[in-house]
Amino acid sequence: MSEASPDYKLGSLRELRDEELAIIKKMLSGTSLREKIEPQIYEMRVQDMPDGGMGSIKFYSGRPRSELEYGKQIAEAAFKDADGIPVSATLSVDEAGYLFELDIFKADGSPLVRYPDIHDFKIVKRGGKLGYAPPQS
């Protein structure tokens, strides 16, 4: 991953990469919105977000959507990057229930080295609790 432009603009429209598709499908697998959302993802275009190269993407639904149209987070996951740094991934939908963002937050803010092997990509379930997530089964 390369450093994002400092002008804070979204990247060009592109298709989802296979590794992005894999983790999004895994994040959707435990949600009640899976049946509604999963058919969308094969058609959707995305734009890289100017997050310093951590790998966040914004889903494009035919028109630009502002942050004010954010709806809610529907899934959370975590993994270790190739350099051993923890990374958080959160998937959100807009107010109409369409995919909005895949936010990638690397602990030290350094650029993402690579997406994880899907088996190392762990869904985080908090059950509405704050603080650290309880031990995952």
Place this chain on the structure above:
Amino acid sequence: MTGAQEIVFGCNPNQVYHAFRYTDAFGLDRHDVIETIIEDLRPNLPLPVPPMNNAPFVGRVIVNGILLSYHAYPVSEALVNVGSITRL
């Protein structure tokens, strides 16, 4: 510095922009957001390194009547990085 760990909101201009993209859109003052999150997070410091399950600490705050969620990652015994600040 806050306790033994300094709290930052992104490590470069892109990340700072990314961290505050929602609160900026809501018209919230970044200083208010920072102060409120630090006040909420401070009693929970130090965050253990490495974080449990590789997942960040999650907190909730209210700034100017807007309920926000934030994620905080311990980078080291000296640094915590806050990001993913979203509306709930």
